Structures are given as C-alpha cells and as structure tokens.
Amino acid sequence: MDGADDVDRVKKKMVFVTVGTTCFDSLVRAVDTEEVRLELSSRGYTDLLIQMGRGSYVPSKVVGQVDPLSSAALQFSGEDGSVSVDYFTFSSSIADYLKSASLVISHAGSGSIFETLRLGKPLIVVVNEDLMDNHQCELADELAERRHLFCCRPRTLRQTLQSMDLESLLPYPPGDAMPVARLINRFLGFPVD
Structure with a gap:
C-alpha cells in the first residue's frame, strides 16, 4: 500500500478548542495532557487545534503517539493512535x-456556544470557575440539561x-430565542412565563 492510500484511509477528525x-x-492546560489526547485518539480524533486567546500557558505543539503497550489504547484506537496538536x-x-x-470544546461564551450549535457540531462547554458572577455557567448548565451540549469544568x-x-445530543432549534430569553429573564429576576 502506498502513502496516498494511507492518507485516504485515515480521515482527519479535528477537535477545535476555543477560549x-x-x-x-x-x-488549555486541561486539553494539553497525554490523558486527554489518549481519550481523543481512542474516539478516532486525529487533530487537536487550540485557540488559546490571551493566555500565557503555551500548549505542546507535538504529534503524540499512544503507547503501543497500553492495551486500552489499542483496543479503542482505530488508526495509528496519534493526535496532532497545534x-x-x-x-x-x-x-x-x-x-x-x-x-x-469551548469556553462558556454565548457567541461561541450558539455559533457551534447553529452549525450542528457536538460541543463540550468548559466553564471558567475563576470568573465572578458567572452567568455563563447558568447558560451552559441549562443547555446541557436540555441535552444540546455537554458541560464540565x-x-x-x-x-x-x-x-x-x-x-x-439533541439539535438546538434554530431561530428559537424563547428558551434563551427565559433563561436571561430568570437570571435578571424578571417574571418568566
């Protein structure tokens, strides 16, 4: 089998992280671990692209190989077990x-959340616990409860x-602003229908 066949056989599955x-x-630190890369690889993801914003932590820019001696990794890894990181x-x-x-995988900013949901992409929202009066947490928790996304720390x-x-996961109904309006009204203390 030549290299072109290998490239065709291995379809890229990219995980995009945005802060x-x-x-x-x-x-950024949480996604920049061997354990997370191993888990992504076990699910067939091949690439990890991190938008790190104003952060000072610089992730590893590597191609991580899964340890071939780890039976758990080989059991789940459908390809060669590597995840490219950039x-x-x-x-x-x-x-x-x-x-x-x-x-x-996104921070809990409403713009990032709704743009991703509008595109119908699977989404994990990671709440920044360092923010005071974290209204983003309420939005993410509500959308997770409605099964539109996963929410974690x-x-x-x-x-x-x-x-x-x-x-x-359930698709987010496009153009239906009422659930969000109710959530905002509840957060601001206004009466909710």
Whole structure:
C-alpha cells in the first residue's frame, strides 16, 4: 500500500478548542495532557487545534503517539493512535475552524456556544470557575440539561470525554430565542412565563 492510500484511509477528525478573547489557561492546560489526547485518539480524533486567546500557558505543539503497550489504547484506537496538536492565539474569525471541526470544546461564551450549535457540531462547554458572577455557567448548565451540549469544568474534562455519548445530543432549534430569553429573564429576576 502506498502513502496516498494511507492518507485516504485515515480521515482527519479535528477537535477545535476555543477560549475566545479571554485568558482561560486552565482549559488549555486541561486539553494539553497525554490523558486527554489518549481519550481523543481512542474516539478516532486525529487533530487537536487550540485557540488559546490571551493566555500565557503555551500548549505542546507535538504529534503524540499512544503507547503501543497500553492495551486500552489499542483496543479503542482505530488508526495509528496519534493526535496532532497545534495552536494559535487569535483569528479574525473562527467560523472556518468551527465548520471543519468534528468536535468543539469551548469556553462558556454565548457567541461561541450558539455559533457551534447553529452549525450542528457536538460541543463540550468548559466553564471558567475563576470568573465572578458567572452567568455563563447558568447558560451552559441549562443547555446541557436540555441535552444540546455537554458541560464540565477543566478538572472534569477527561471524564466528560470518557462518558460522552454524542448520539444523546439533541439539535438546538434554530431561530428559537424563547428558551434563551427565559433563561436571561430568570437570571435578571424578571417574571418568566
């Protein structure tokens, strides 16, 4: 088999991580672990692209190989067990990255959440626990309760990846702003219908 056949056989499945314009080093650190790369590889993901924003933590820019002696890794890994990792700070638009992603791991910013849901991409929202008066947490928890996305904290990302069932996610109904309006009204203390 020649190299071209190998490339055709291995379809890229990219995980796109975005922290928006903020500093969310704990999310970048959480995805920049061998355990998370192993879990992503076991689910068939081949590439990890991290948009790190204003953060100071610089992720590993490597191609990580899964240990061939780990029976658990080989049991689940459909390809060669590697996950390519790359990163950047900012882009004028992340729309193309979101479109090409097979899975999105995002901070809890409403713009990133709704753009990803609009595209119908599986989404894990990671809540930044360092923010005061974290209204983003309420939005993410509500959408997770409605099964539109998965929600976790940086320290529980690996467990969320291990237990996530992408088939259990429900599409977010486009153009239906009432659930969000009710959530905002409840948060602001206004009467909810």
